[in-house]
Amino acid sequence: MPESTVGRPLRADAQRNRLKVLAAAERVLAKDGSAASMREIARQAGVGLATIYRQFPTKEALYEAVVVERVRRLLDHAHAAAHATDPGDAFFTFFTFAVTETTGEKALVDSLAVAGLDPKAGTAPMHRDLEKATGVLLRRAQAAGAVRAEVGMAEVLALITAMCLAADRQHWDEQLRTRSLTVVFDGLRPQLRP
CATH class of the missing domain: 1.10.357.10 (Tetracycline Repressor, domain 2)
Incomplete structure (x- = not known):
């Protein structure tokens, strides 16, 4: 189960990663629209794909x-x-x-x-x-x-x-x-x- 859905606060490192992923996703979405790649979001955030999918199970999420x-x-x-x-x-x-x-x-x-x-x-x-x-x-x-x-x-x-x-x-x-x-x-x- 993703950490963000457990109902308890995220660890400090998980919260930092979440903010980095959201900022990267915002940039990539603004540039690429619906063709935005999860791999590109992960690359720009400096995290692995697994880190994104732990908190956001789908691109839509x-x-x-x-x-x-x-x-x-x-x-x-x-x-x-x-x-x-x-x-x-x-x-x-x-x-x-x-x-x-x-x-x-x-x-x-x-x-x-x-x-x-x-x-x-x-x-x-x-x-x-x-x-x-x-x-x-x-x-x-x-x-x-x-x-x-x-x-x-x-x-x-x-x-x-x-x-x-x-x-x-x-x-x-x-x-x-x-x-x-x-x-x-x-x-x-x-x-x-x-």
């Missing part, structure tokens, strides 16, 4: 774990940002992190769909938690006067999604992403009256 890990990183970042002393900076930093972190997700979602998997299966509760955490950041930033009061969650989610899709399709480099975020953030901030 590994794909799903990659999606869960990506959502978990966003959720962890949102929760940490909720305790920042500057609510405006916390909101804009999280927005930037979300765009940066989810750029490339379309390739991963497409790979899951080709493999016959629902990319949102198993992460629906996490997505709801992420939306709630993002809402907290938005409300705090609005209360601090850093974000326009009329901006809602629908607009924030639409902007993050649109920026991620544009970055994916147009292969934005870091400079273009930074300039584009600056323009969007200027639109989210309250307008100064002359």
